[in-house]
Amino acid sequence: DGLRKKRRAPSADQLRADHGEEKWEAVLKVLSGKRAQNPEEVVRARFSALRCKDPKFMAMSEISKVFKTEAERVRGWEVALGIEQPNEADDREHFWEDLQTIERLEIVEAQGLEVEYRMHCGLYGLMHEKAIFMTDPKAGFIYTGESAFFNKEND
Numbered sequence: 737d738g739l740r741k742k743r744r745a746p747s748a749d750q751l752r753a754d755h756g757e758e759k760w761e762a763v764l765k766v767l768s769g770k771r772a773q774n775p776e777e778v779v780r781a782r783f784s785a786l787r788c789k790d791p792k793f794m795a796m797s798e799i800s801k802v803f804k805t806e807a808e809r810v811r812g813w814e815v816a817l818g819i820e821q822p823n824e825a826d827d828r829e830h831f832w833e834d835l836q837t838i839e840r841l842e843i844v845e846a847q848g849l850e851v852e853y854r855m856h857c858g859l860y861g862l863m864h865e866k867a868i869f870m871t872d873p874k875a876g877f878i879y880t881g882e883s884a885f886f887n888k889e890n891d
Contacts, residue, residue, distance in 0.1 A: 744788040754787065754841065755780050767793060772876035775869035776846040779853055782879065783841040789817045798879040799870075834860030834888070849877070850884060861890045 745767065751760035759780060766772045766781035767790075778797055785793035791813030795806050803809040814820040818836045834857035844852040852866040866884035869877045 744790045746784045746788045750787070751784060754784060766876075771874070774846065775849055775851045775867075775877045776843060778869060778875075778877050778879060779843065779846075779851045779867060780841065783838070783855065786817070786835055786838050789819060791817060791819060797875065798881055800881045802881075834858075834863065852884075861888060863887070864889055 746754075748760070748764065751763050754760070755763050759777075762773065762777050763780045763784055766777050767784060772778045772781070782794060782797055785797070791810050794813040795803075795809035798809065800809055800812075803812045811820070815822045816835055818833075837858035837860055839856045839858050842854040842856070844854060846852075849869045849871075850866055851869065853864075855863045855865075857863060863886070865886045868880045868882045868884060870880050872878045
């Protein structure tokens, strides 16, 4: 099942390229299971998890009203990332081809438990979101599945 599959990890070079010299090590720590110091680190780690198609990290770093269990979230991310094919039971509303073509992340503002960012998705334009996080005793912070706003825009 999806929980037993080997997690994919980005290289240090890829993390440096995506997040810069000052931020890449913090992202690596979060991806390795260490506590995030702030919600921005989680956004950056989730971006890197998307780029290397890591459904396990995506599932572990969020809660969802649609996908209640971690196994359901892993399955949802496997389909969303093109790792698995959707079946009749899958909620197709939550599967986005644009996540398979992400190119870069731009943090607009990080304040309190909210992080506004733009994720550039190649031919699909960009996703512009102000994501809401909550504190978590193990992870530091996790994505609540809620947003102050979410838009898909042309790049």
